[in-house]
Amino acid sequence: MSPSGNGDNVLLSINPGVSFQYEYNIPGDHPSGTFWYHTHRHGSTALQVSSGMAGALIVRGNRLPSTTAHGDIDTLVKGMTERVLVMQQIQYACREPGKDGKPGPIKVNKDGTYRCDPGDVGKIDDYDLFAPGQWGKSGRYTTLNGVVLPTFHTKQGDVERWRMIHAGVRDTISMTLVKMKPNAQIGAKLTEAAEEKFIRQSCTGEAIPYNLIAADGLTMGAAQATRVATFQPGYRFDALVVFPEAGRYCLIDTSSPGAGSVNGDTPGPRLMGTVTVDPGTPVPDIATYLTNALVARADQAMPPVVKPAIVADLKAGLKFTQFTPHPDIEPSEIKAPPQELTFFIDTSTDDTKFEVGNTLKTADTKPYDPNRIDRQLILGTADEWIMQSHYVGHPFHIHVNPFQIVSITDPSGKDVSAPGSIDDADGKVDPQYAGLKGVWKDTLWIKSLAPKVPGAYYTVKVRTRYQRYIGEFVLHCHILDHEDNGMMQNVAVVLAQGDTSLRAAEGAKPMAMDDMKHP
Ligand SMILES: [Cu+2]
Structure with a gap:
């Protein structure tokens, strides 16, 4: 969309007390997909976005593929349960009294994690919070839609579309879904050490594969099965997720390897949330199950003239040739x-x-x-x-x-x-x-x-x-x-x-x- 005027203009500064209305004119040929917005005031962007000033921007599409034009993936996955997951890393701190109008030292617990005392108001007020290693030290969680350690509910065999947005800036997220041991107990308030212990002892299943279908909002040429998707700050992935067994699953941010991530090898694995899966349809093999589910949908929803090509694509490794928004650049x-x-x-x-x-x-x-x-x-x-x-x-x-x-x-x-x-x-x-x-x-x-x-x-x-x-x-x-x-x-x-x-x-x-x- 337009970067000028009152469009998506990041070179404007809206000062306190000033009101301004942006106008996002989304053209008719804009791809449908998972996008997001956040403040962009140069010099304060990290403070503002780390304080939460961001959100999902979902562009929906109902264009069916035809012999002359590609369609929206929405028309193929229509009716699936959709989950928007805005991941944020709000590294608020409480401080000791400062001197000369400067912020004081960050209050910390014995283990070095950030501490706030009753009555304190945590803030993101200075760039010392963004020093290397601070996110790991803080003990703060990556929140999902503003919630620390949320629990999602779904049913075995239900194919869901997850729209995931890394709206944080503090650390790389490497997302895995792992079966939790039956009867595992999560403490109400986990210290970082207790959390690591919980992951080690209770999140012990094999990581389940899930299928990425769009990157940064744009439908990919084919689904990509992965057991760990790497989200750098600003990344989005849409995935088709299906849980093969009933029970509980851990949603984990595993440690990313060295140079591949914002903070190198630290911090270790962190829990982001849990998923409770009710008994439903058994899934012996995720790839076959998903292919059958999508072929059935194509059969119902796709225009006859393109249906054979779409079904053939799906059977040849979940290809989405008829749904990509941009032609390759040769x-x-x-x-x-x-x-x-x-x-x-x-x-x-x-x-x-x-x-x-x-x-x-x-x-x-x-x-x-x-x-x-x-x-x-x-x-x-x-x-x-x-x-x-x-x-x-x-x-x-x-x-x-x-x-x-x-x-x-x-x-x-x-x-x-x-x-x-x-x-x-x-x-x-x-x-x-x-x-x-x-x-x-x-x-x-x-x-x-x-x-x-x-x-x-x-x-x-x-x-x-x-x-x-x-x-x-x-x-x-x-x-x-x-x-x-x-x-x-x-x-x-x-x-x-x-x-x-x-x-x-x-x-x-x-x-x-x-x-x-x-x-
Ligand atoms: Cu950089």
């Missing part, structure tokens, strides 16, 4: 040299700088300047983008137009984005990239082993089209305190003849009457 569509981008944190001085550059050279990175347009992109064209992080990993996010992933190569040049590929350059297997080749997204982890291994960068190649909308907007790291600190760029989509804004015309001398030539 190399022939790319005319210009690639856009290059590097994320970097410059720790060489006490004044740490968070930077983005327009080349793959560390030396060219710069902190955000609100008065600088870092890139001009031409409306109606497509570009390839080549991206690296030169100091730890960062989730790249760009507004307005999504991108299609071409390849993700590890520091040795091995492509780790194909389905089933093994990414173990860090010494541990990181499942987050396998299967992303060809997938459309708007947020993507740019992994890096640097500075631990100097120069060991992953290279991410994507392609994108600049469609319909001109205007100025941003790209940035979706660890929002990094964004606030400068890891952001202004980009402008312009008409082919260049910058047509008044600002560009300002320097030009207006034509005087005398200069006008009479024919």
Whole structure:
């Protein structure tokens, strides 16, 4: 949608006491899917979003596929129970009295987790909360729809559509669903140690596979079965979830491997919630069960002219060829040299700088300047983008137009984005990239082993089209305190003849009457 005016304009600042109404005009050809919104006040984004200023934005669609156009996946999964899971990481703290108007030290328990005393009001009021390792230390939970450790109820064999949104900024979430031991007791108030013990002793079943069907709101070319989906801040996945047995399940954020996550190996596994599954239809094999369920729905709901193709697709590994919103971007569509981008944190001085550059050279990175347009992109064209992080990993996010992933190569040049590929350059297997080749997204982890291994960068190649909308907007790291600190760029989509804004015309001398030539 439009990034300008009162559209999805993140360059506006609505100050306290000022009222402003945004208008989101969703065009008729916008993909249906799971999107979200959050505040974007540069300099305060992390404080505001970490305080909860975010929500789900569900775009529904009823367009059936036809011989000439793709349809909405909604028409195929219609009638399934839907669960929206907004995951947030609200790392509020209570403080000792401060001095000179500055916030005091954070109150902590003996084990180092954050403490609030009766009558205290927890706040997210300063960037010391965002220091490396603080999320793990805090002991705070990832909340689901604002609830700590919620319990969901469902029935064995019911296929559900889960719309999952990582609306937090503090840690990577690696989601698994694991059968809980019968009669396991969860304490009312778990300390972090007790929680780990509970997971170790009671969440002992094998992780069940679930099927991802959309990434960042966009229906994928085929469902991808996974036992652990990696959510970086800003990521969304839609999944079809079916519980094979009755009983209780643990919804766990397992520890993400090293360089694949915001906080490295810490914290350990955390409980996010539980699911109570009533007896229903037994599911001997999830893949077969799901295929049969979707084929039955296609049989009922799809137009006869496309039905055979859709059923054949579903039977050939749950392919959704008729439901993807964007055609692939072929190399022939790319005319210009690639856009290059590097994320970097410059720790060489006490004044740490968070930077983005327009080349793959560390030396060219710069902190955000609100008065600088870092890139001009031409409306109606497509570009390839080549991206690296030169100091730890960062989730790249760009507004307005999504991108299609071409390849993700590890520091040795091995492509780790194909389905089933093994990414173990860090010494541990990181499942987050396998299967992303060809997938459309708007947020993507740019992994890096640097500075631990100097120069060991992953290279991410994507392609994108600049469609319909001109205007100025941003790209940035979706660890929002990094964004606030400068890891952001202004980009402008312009008409082919260049910058047509008044600002560009300002320097030009207006034509005087005398200069006008009479024919
Ligand atoms: Cu970052």
